Amino acid sequence: MNYWIFKTEPAECSIDDLLNAAEATIWEGVRNYQARNFLRAASFGDLVLIHHSSCAEVGITGVARITETAFADPSQFDPASPYFDSKVSLANPRWSAVKVKGIERFNRVLSLQELRQQAELHQMQLLRKGNRLSVMPITEDEYQLVYFLGKV
DNA sequence: GCCAACGTTGGC
DNA sequence: GCCAACGTTGGC
Numbered sequence: 001m002n003y004w005i006f007k008t009e010p011a012e013c014s015i016d017d018l019l020n021a022a023e024a025t026i027w028e029g030v031r032n033y034q035a036r037n038f039l040r041a042a043s044f045g046d047l048v049l050i051h052h053s054s055c056a057e058v059g060i061t062g063v064a065r066i067t068e069t070a071f072a073d074p075s076q077f078d079p080a081s082p083y084f085d086s087k088v089s090l091a092n093p094r095w096s097a098v099k100v101k102g103i104e105r106f107n108r109v110l111s112l113q114e115l116r117q118q119a120e121l122h123q124m125q126l127l128r129k130g131n132r133l134s135v136m137p138i139t140e141d142e143y144q145l146v147y148f149l150g151k152v
Numbered sequence: 153g154c155c156a157a158c159g160t161t162g163g164c
Numbered sequence: 165g166c167c168a169a170c171g172t173t174g175g176c
Contacts, residue, residue, distance in 0.1 A: 007173095007174090009174095032159075033159090034159095053173085053174060053175080054173080054174055054175085058174085058175065058176090112175075129156080129157075129175095130156065130157035130158065130173095130174095131157085131158090131173095131174090132157070132158060132159080132172080132173050132174070134173090
């Protein structure tokens with residue numbers, strides 16, 4: 001079992017969107033090689049902390065689970081998609097997607113400021129200055145602490 | 153809206 | 165393969 005943090009702009013796909021979706025939600029549009037490689041490393045059942053970015057209340061808002069491991073991201077082939085990549089073909093896809101299901105919403109949003117106050121979380125990539133990765137691994141201990149804080 | 157940090161592109 | 169220029173991300 002692995003643990004991850006996925007960033008999302010809530011205007012696009014919030015924790016509530018994930019929780020309200022009848023089916024699993026496709027996590028598409030990742031266009032960074034390092035983030036893509038992390039997506040490919042995700043296993044069925046892995047737990048995912050959902051982080052809201054570029055919004056009024058930035059922070060970790062809940063938990064989701066990987067329900068389908070990496071497959072070719074369909075949006076890379078779709079000229080109508082903002083994630084379209086003209087350099088790929090069906091025979092030579094470049095980008096991957098996974099599917100996730102929302103599990104639960106935290107009782108409050110865990111801000112970056114609050115997370116930074118936890119000495120045990122200082123190693124988290126999410127908290128590094130200038131961090132831009134949208135898919136990041138997290139240790140089990142870090143996950144457990146964040147989950148605890150979110151449910152207080 | 154500012155701007156630091158970072159990834160990508162492309163000329164050489 | 166170097167590196168400057170450029171575009172994007174994302175917190176604040």
